[in-house]
Amino acid sequence: AQTVTQSQPEMSVQEAETVTLSCTYDTSENNYYLFWYKQPPSRQMILVIRQEAYKQQNATENRFSVNFQKAAKSFSLKISDSQLGDTAMYFCAFSRGSGAGSYQLTFGKGTKLSVIP
């Protein structure tokens, strides 16, 4: 079974600064995907960024980037130029890429990020 661990229950960052959220995972799979989802207060969950395990290059999406360390099973999210709208719960998630249960998401417990004006 896969596990996803987010060790930072809460974090805060000043507006316009950079923050990094941590995530580690455990799996014996070779073909898998990693995700960061954002869940704003009272709003629905949306995908922030996705990383395919077979790709060595770290994924980037505008102000969001990841540091994917496959050997260490680490997948951190960096948010640059933080904005007030980035305030949300952030969930790290894992899915298998093939076989039984593929594409099902296993989530961490989340990190509550507050962006301070």
Add this chain to the structure above:
Amino acid sequence: EAGVAQSPRYKIIEKRQSVAFWCNPISGHATLYWYQQILGQGPKLLIQFQNNGVVDDSQLPKDRFSAERLKGVDSTLKIQPAKLEDSAVYLCASSLVTNEQFFGPGTRLTVL
């Protein structure tokens, strides 16, 4: 493009009562998921459908929870009878054959 729709958005019931949630996925999405998100935790998969067939319901408490997806489109999740520990947000998500899931706004259930 319309997103995943869920109703009701909020529901308050007493324990031992029954409740049903409805989900309408994004048009054309063959795969549908139901997740349970307890306060302070990440979502946990309850059941996965591919079209109108069940792919995985291993984490669904089948003594009280049931789900169906008629004609491979809309889905309903039912709890009967509800327990206090069922208080949670119930999320529906859908996807194409790719692995990106799109989530609905959720139904917040409070069991008193």
